[in-house]
Amino acid sequence: MTSTPLACESQDLSVVYRDEPVLRHVNFRVPTGSVMGIVGPNGAGKSTLIKAMLGLVKPLTGHATFFGQPFGDVRKRVGYMPQSASVDWDFPTTVIDLAVMGTYGELGWIRRPGKAERARAMAALEMTGMQDFASRQIGELSGGQRQRAFLARALVQAPDLYFMDEPFQGIDAKSQQAMIEVLKDLSAQGKTIVIVHHHLASVLDFCDHVTLLNKRIIASGPGPETFTKDNIRMAYEASDGAEAFLAEAG
Amino acid sequence: MVPKLSWLRLDSHHMDPVEFFSNHIFRMVFLGTTVIGLVAGALGAFAYLRKQSLISDVIGHAALPGALLAFLAAVTMFGVNGRSMLLLVIGAVITGTLAALFANTIAARTKVAIDTAMAISMTTFFGFGMLLLRFITNNPFPGKGGIQDYLFGNAASITRADLTTSIAVGALAMGLMVVFWKEFTLRSFDPVLSTMLGFKARIIDTLMFTTIVIAIVIGVKAVGFVLMVAFVVTPPAAARQWTNTLPGMVMLSGLIGGLGSGFGAYLSISLGNVPTGPVIVLVLFAILLFSLLASPKRSVVITALRRMRARRALKQELISEGSTR
Numbered sequence: 001m002t003s004t005p006l007a008c009e010s011q012d013l014s015v016v017y018r019d020e021p022v023l024r025h026v027n028f029r030v031p032t033g034s035v036m037g038i039v040g041p042n043g044a045g046k047s048t049l050i051k052a053m054l055g056l057v058k059p060l061t062g063h064a065t066f067f068g069q070p071f072g073d074v075r076k077r078v079g080y081m082p083q084s085a086s087v088d089w090d091f092p093t094t095v096i097d098l099a100v101m102g103t104y105g106e107l108g109w110i111r112r113p114g115k116a117e118r119a120r121a122m123a124a125l126e127m128t129g130m131q132d133f134a135s136r137q138i139g140e141l142s143g144g145q146r147q148r149a150f151l152a153r154a155l156v157q158a159p160d161l162y163f164m165d166e167p168f169q170g171i172d173a174k175s176q177q178a179m180i181e182v183l184k185d186l187s188a189q190g191k192t193i194v195i196v197h198h199h200l201a202s203v204l205d206f207c208d209h210v211t212l213l214n215k216r217i218i219a220s221g222p223g224p225e226t227f228t229k230d231n232i233r234m235a236y237e238a239s240d241g242a243e244a245f246l247a248e249a250g
Numbered sequence: 251m252v253p254k255l256s257w258l259r260l261d262s263h264h265m266d267p268v269e270f271f272s273n274h275i276f277r278m279v280f281l282g283t284t285v286i287g288l289v290a291g292a293l294g295a296f297a298y299l300r301k302q303s304l305i306s307d308v309i310g311h312a313a314l315p316g317a318l319l320a321f322l323a324a325v326t327m328f329g330v331n332g333r334s335m336l337l338l339v340i341g342a343v344i345t346g347t348l349a350a351l352f353a354n355t356i357a358a359r360t361k362v363a364i365d366t367a368m369a370i371s372m373t374t375f376f377g378f379g380m381l382l383l384r385f386i387t388n389n390p391f392p393g394k395g396g397i398q399d400y401l402f403g404n405a406a407s408i409t410r411a412d413l414t415t416s417i418a419v420g421a422l423a424m425g426l427m428v429v430f431w432k433e434f435t436l437r438s439f440d441p442v443l444s445t446m447l448g449f450k451a452r453i454i455d456t457l458m459f460t461t462i463v464i465a466i467v468i469g470v471k472a473v474g475f476v477l478m479v480a481f482v483v484t485p486p487a488a489a490r491q492w493t494n495t496l497p498g499m500v501m502l503s504g505l506i507g508g509l510g511s512g513f514g515a516y517l518s519i520s521l522g523n524v525p526t527g528p529v530i531v532l533v534l535f536a537i538l539l540f541s542l543l544a545s546p547k548r549s550v551v552i553t554a555l556r557r558m559r560a561r562r563a564l565k566q567e568l569i570s571e572g573s574t575r
Contacts, residue, residue, distance in 0.1 A: 054446055075448050082442055091299060091439050092490065092499045104436055105447035112432060137494035 004031040006068070007161045007192035008053065008078075013062035015045065015052045022048045024216045026062070030161075030209070035183065035193045037207030039200065039227075041236050044214045046196045047083065050163050054078070066161065076105055079159035081150050083166050083196075089139040095149045096134040099124055102156025124152040129178050144175020151179055161192045169198065180206050200245045203227060265520060275406055276519055279472070282408035282416060283530060284512040286469040289420035290478070291485035291507020293427060293465035295500045296458060298486035299438045304368050306482040308353055309346035309466045310475045311372040314379030316345030317400055317470060318386060325391050332393050335415040335471065338400075342467040342475075343460075349375045350459065403474030405515060405526035416468050423464035427500075430457055435496055473527035481507060484534040491545035510534045 007030045015023040023045045030036045038046045051057040053064035055071050066074045079102075099121035100113045107113060125131045128148040133141060138149060147167055154162055168176055183193055183206060197203055203210060203223075210227045211220040212235035219231040232245070270276050297306055320341025321332035330337075349371045356367035383401075386394050399407060427434060436444040437454045445451055462482065469478045489503035514530030521529070542550050 051442075056442055056445060072448070075446060078446070080443055080446055082440065086442075088299075088439065092494050092496050093435075093439060094495060097495070101436055101440070101443065104432055104443075104449075107432070109433065109449070110429060 004033070006030060006065075007032045007034075008064060008066045008194075010049070010053050010064040011062050013049070013052055013064060014060045015048055015057055016060045017048075022215065023052065023059075026213075026217055028053070028211060028217060028220065030192060030194055032192055033187070033190045034209045035187050035195065035207045036209040036211060037195050037197045037203045037223075038211050038213055039197055039203055039235070040213035040218075044235070046213055047165055049213065050080075050165065050194070050196065054080070054163070076157075077160045079154040079157045079162045081147075081154050081162070081164040081167055084143070084146060084150075084169055086165075087138075087146075087150075089146070091138065093138055094134065095125065095130060095136050095138060095141070095152075096121055098138055098149055099152045099156050102153040105157060121152070121156050124155040125149075127155055128152045128182055142172065142175075143169075144171035144178075147171050148175055148178060151182060155182070159191075161194070162186065163194050165196045166198055167195060168202075200232065270516060270519065278408045278410065278413060279405040279519065279526060280512055280515045282413050282472050283405055283515040283526060284508045285413065285416050285420055286472055286507075287481055287485070287511025287530065287534075288504045288508030289416070289424060289468055290465040290481035291489075291510075292500050292504030293423055293461045294482035294507070295486040295489065295496075295503045296427070296434055296438055297462050297465075297482060298490065299496075300458070302462070303479075303483045304365065305350055305353075306462055306466055307479045308349050308368050308372045308375075309463055310479045311379075312349030312375035313342035313346045313463075313467055313470065314400060314475050315375055315382055316341035316343070317467075317475075318379060318382040318397070319345070321386065321394075321397065322382075322391070325393060332391070333397070335412050335419075338470060339415075339419060339464075339467050342470065343463050345375060346463050346466065347459070399474065400470055401474050401476055402525065403470065403472050403477070403527045405472040405518070408472055412471055419464055420468055423461045423468075426457055426461055430454065434458055473530070477527045477531050480531040480534060481511070484531075484538050485510065488534070488538040488541040491541040491548045494547075506534070506537055510537050 008028075009030065010026050010028040013023055013026040013028070014021065026045075026049060028049060038049065040046055048057060052059045053066075053071070055064075064071065066078055071078070096118065100117055102124070103113050103117040103120065107117070122131065122134065125134055128151050130145065130148050130152055133145060133149070138146065141149060147169075151164075151167065154164075167179060171179075186193060195207065197207070204227060208223050209221065210223050212218040212226070212231050214235045214237070218235040219226045219228075271280070294306070297303055317338045318341070320337045323341075324330045324332035324334070324337050352375075353364065353367040353371035356362050356370065357364040360367075362370070383398060386397055396404060396407060433444070433449055433454050434457075436447075436449065437451065437458070441451065444454070465482050466475075466478050469481055473481065485503040485507040486499065488506050489499050493499050493502055510533045511530045514533035515526050517533065518524045518526040518529035542548075546552075
């Protein structure tokens, strides 16, 4: 056990979809200031873990706390970047309008965003290099630009803890580099980042902590000592993707 | 020889706008349908974006038994006018809501998919409504004359009081949309973030659902429950082709609904003995068709041409590369 305070943790979290267990007894602990990668095969429950912790899916057992408190008390300190596939890209909204949505939480019911909110949104777009695309409809963006637009929305919210569901899915090298720069900045400021990640080979490029998940936690902790061949093999139960990676890694 | 189109009596009934608007009934038909089109079009935009166009069909069909039960309750228990717009709206809201909940419950609790569940719910409520309709027409209830117009509407029956009620109820629903604009937008676009930020999903969904129900039932007298869904669904689909912002889409959708309905009403009266609702539905469809073909960014024609050219270029490229094996 570490003595670092935890940004979030789940205790004995179990989730059932209909009568199919998706997560079993998950004790997930994210030290403050860490960049935690959640890795596991398809259907391992990675997105479900995030959703259950955030109260979007009702767990069968267990609960989660954020900065030692229930989510409802600290929701403004937690940001979220959705999986690209779950977004309706044809929705009639522009990049700047998307970024402004990051201010909705603090505005609360009914109050509308004004000039100050738009200025903050614009500043966040500049941080992710998206200022020139502010008036584009979101569907007109490339994969990388889309993710940078959503990252800007999360930045506007200025949370202490970020959840990102496959942020590097389907993006170009330049966008990935731009996003990693922003993540490093956030990390340097002491923010905590939890990333659901698919691509095994690049996990340790930007994550200092790793959790291997396959319905239960296989291993979780500091990167190199957790992300071992044995643990990976156990998490993936010798699936093809992992075998190829392991073979390449030697 | 008699011209083929003479049965439409185009010439005999064609009238200039001055003549049209000096007639009280025509004026009521025009204003009534314009208000209905405007409200339904504007409110329909969010239904379109939440991909809930079908739920408006469920509400429309299920509103029939509600409106008829309200009529029965009014004339048998309270002895008041069973055809008042307000009573009709209340009855329609109740059964429309029940049918939508029923469909959602079937989909959530059983292995029946949501589209099937909606069709089941819609036809069941509608079937019950048809039986009620027969029951009412077969029995001597006061004020039952013309009650079968609930099905397909009768624009000529719009009274000044109906118009006032439509404007009041429509303004209320549009007011809800404007006040909760931010919440409606976020819930439609990103329900996960909306919930995370602490906006209660049930509250927003109830408010949004209320606006859609109002958009549907507002047109029952003039258009009828069966065709009303077109007023909610078609204008947003057309508007989406021309604009990339949500305020633009809602305004344009309302405009298309209002102008298309007004024009359709004018057309139906000019043409003579032609029902108003169906003419408006066809006008709205014509606007949609034009939008799909002609919008600069999303035209199906331009997209198909671009794709064809790109494919041809790619084919050339692949042929010139030659087979590598």
